[in-house]
Amino acid sequence: xxxxxILIFLAGFFLSCSQNSDQKIRKQVTLVAENYLMxxxxxxxxxxxDDGLITISDDNxxxxxxxxxxxxxxxxxxxxxxxIISVLTxxxxxxxxxxQFIILKTENxxxxxxxxxxxxxxxxxxxRIITADVPEHSRNxxxxxxxxxxxxxxxxxxKGELERMK
Numbered sequence: 119x120x121x122x123x124i125l126i127f128l129a130g131f132f133l134s135c136s137q138n139s140d141q142k143i144r145k146q147v148t149l150v151a152e153n154y155l156m157x158x159x160x161x162x163x164x165x166x167x168d169d170g171l172i173t174i175s176d177d178n179x180x181x182x183x184x185x186x187x188x189x190x191x192x193x194x195x196x197x198x199x200x201x202i203i204s205v206l207t208x209x210x211x212x213x214x215x216x217x218q219f220i221i222l223k224t225e226n227x228x229x230x231x232x233x234x235x236x237x238x239x240x241x242x243x244x245x246r247i248i249t250a251d252v253p254e255h256s257r258n259x260x261x262x263x264x265x266x267x268x269x270x271x272x273x274x275x276x277k278g279e280l281e282r283m284k
Contacts, residue, residue: 147201155181180208189243198223248273
């Protein structure tokens, strides 16, 4: 009976270590995204809401980072955990094209290697496959906001580009 308790204890221990590692990566990814966004604005202001949303803005532009929209996993060819994060973008009161930041683990720590403007909504990151909801129509089409006009698409990061899988 004692060996079972030891196995349960070890499983719980390793699971908590993995979650702590992901929390640490999540904080680092947030910091990388914040630094990048603050460098994009002339006079940035940062506000963190009670529910954890981070707003970085100036008089004209607003970026919103949702920590729940950070996906951690393998993106490139190495075995180090990477991340992809979606950032909402507003020009004045109007939402514009959102951005996705691909952040890879390098020798220098986590580094943003690509910022993509796209209306995709990331669903998951697993086994180097990024799954996202993608609108079938462009923003200037009246059907852009049609809820049934989105498709689920898989992408892979290859040679610095996010490529749609066939």
